[in-house]
Amino acid sequence: MYKLMVALRYMRRNWLNLVGVAAVAIGVLVLIVVLSVMKGFDEEFRARVRATLSDLIVENWYDEPFGNYEELMAQIEKIPHVTACAPRYEGLALLTLRKKLPDGTYGPGQQRRYGEFLGIDLPREVKATDFAEYVRAWRGRAAREELAALFSQGDIAIAAISKEHVAAELNSLRPEDLQIMDALPRERLTAWAKKEGLSLQSAFATAAATPVEWGEVPDSKLSPAFAGSELLVIGQDENGTQVSLGTGDQVVVFSATDNFANQTFRRCQVNGEFRSGMYDYDARNIYLPLADAQRFMSNEGKVTSINIRLDSFDNAPIVRATLLGILTPDELRRGLDALRSLGGGAAPKLKEIEAQLKLLSSSEVTWFATADYRAITVTRSLEYDIYGALETLHKTGVANPAAEEFQKLVLQREGSRVGRGSKLALRVSTWEDKRRPMLRAVMLERRIMGVILFFVMLVAGFLILSIVHTTVLSKIRDIGILKSIGGSVGGIMSIFLLNGLLMGAVGSALGTLGGMLITKNINAIQAVLEKMVGYSLFPQDIYYLDRIPVDQHPFWNTTVICLSAVVVSLLASAYPAWKASRLNAVEALRYE
């Protein structure tokens, strides 16, 4: 242990060691702060990329609308961990924006866009997805202000009820907020409470339990709609202020199908805006009532997807597996037998099909069967195998009876067109599956950033190398003395390795401390800096964020950063330490 004693003494006697410690500390600090803010942004970005997608999404295998969804949803809701599900009808559309003119009429339309309409069942949607978090109902603005005033007047009872109610019933403020904003101007609430003979408190609670409203639309030919905040922007006026659609303005939605003869349109009255922070969604999405979307597409009683919310996204694989489990082993066996029976005496191509079906028959693929549905739940990679099997089947042609039977029996491509009484193939994906490319890009970005920032660590490493080297040079005689009193090669080496290690460890500790302090107070620091430089460093209108997001759980990141800092310090001191240990004792003693 004399090594530690000597190393510490040398460090105390040489202020350069402080420089080394500072270099490591700065490196660690920068890495922690930057990576933590990047991770914070990533998490924010993930939420935005996700927007209104729920944990699991069920779709038709062939991306076509399917019916009888209520039954399917009833089945799904029975699965453990599923807390809610909501149907949707989504599709592409051409949009025309029409602002109300001063004379009360609408012009021919100021802007044309392409976009996506999403028919949603609002009461279910707010339970199954984060929809309510992203919408702002204009009609309820006055009500919201009133409510805020109510709270500020000290009507604690109502505030308390609201909070309690939320905590107990729905775990989230949002649906209620939306509801209160939309439905509860104070006069209405008090009037209604008086009429019903309720206390204000219970009136509030009852009202909070009633479904969200789309808003009133006088004309039955209009659909109430929430449109993306960017979609609503139609330009600038002569003063340079942004002109957007507002209350009472219209968006006309044209169906974008390949059947021109059947092209339809639906006029929507915009009652609120949707703002996710992802430009793509905000510039394209328009939300209408599900029934209106179905009618508009002449597909009453059908939906394109079902969003499933789970108690925790961690349970997504379990629920997927449970979906798999709905199919009994017996059903699986029967399906496989049917497939195998196709092989006998059929065209040579069938061998190929069989090979692919063997893949299908692995545990990763199975059929989820109810009276009306047959769901294929597959992992992403196997999807291609299924497509491959279908492709091959198509190539074999209708002349092949076995192939034809296979199609009918298993994949039911034709049968998936609801109305022929056949079963339906479904696909179950997580929201991450659906947004994989974007999520991967972000992941990659952070990794690359980490690698680049690691060069800061390398610079600190070079500094440590030269500091330890200087120490060795100034202690050559000491090295000779230590050798003469029995210091071994390893012992001498340890002294200088310890020197580097200690610089790395102390630097890491200080850097971590500093990094934590900065990330914890980054918004306060931002405010101070903004005051000093006089302009906004973090404009809210660009990022849609009211504060800089930071990583809330920096444990692993910090651990990795500190470990790598220590390893770099150790490696940097290895060379001078090795040189020191190789010195000849007699020559070192003579060294002046």
Place this chain on the structure above:
Amino acid sequence: MSNFLSLHEITKEYPQGETPLRVLKGVTLEVAKGEYLTIVGASGAGKSTLLHIMGLLDQPTSGELLFEGRDLGKISGLEQAQLRNHLFGFVFQFFHLLPDFNAVENVMMPGLVGQGLWGWTLTRRQVRRSAEELLARVGLKERLKHRPSQLSGGERQRVALCRALINQPRVLLLDEPTGNLDSHTGEEIHELVRTLNREQGQTIVMVTHNEAAARRAGRVIRMLDGEIVSC
């Protein structure tokens, strides 16, 4: 052949142009246990080199170095380091104290080097106690916390002597210990060394060109140009 420390046909050459510089030309020497041996000779005669080889600080070009019948040339570097630690104690002409450590720490150092990774606190306390005792014995009781730069030459050499003794070495090797001291303090050091030999039977090998000191030693050998000329 004695069974203690013996050197046999030791040579040492340094590469130097065409013909290597031969510093030692086949030295054969026996050191008996408890002996007080002094090596004298002009500078450049190879006395110090011989002492370094004897104390495993330097490697001979050829020849054998035996301690109690064991060939010290054939053991590993780590073992050599261990032997330097507790078999030999070195005192140098220029004291060679660690400037960043005070007197007692300098004396403790070989004790700390010798101990393993564990038992840090326990042995450390013991080492400190014996270091303090040694320093008290050479009259430096009041100077324990002084750094080498705050000590006089004689004091430094006494500290160095204590350091050489802390691990109770079998052989004490002194390389012109008084070469850098005035005659009075030099005599004090010699007196200390003589007392050690006389009272504790400490084996001592000393290199010097102080003839007066040499005369009072047990045995004197004279070296000239890398060879022993008289015993």
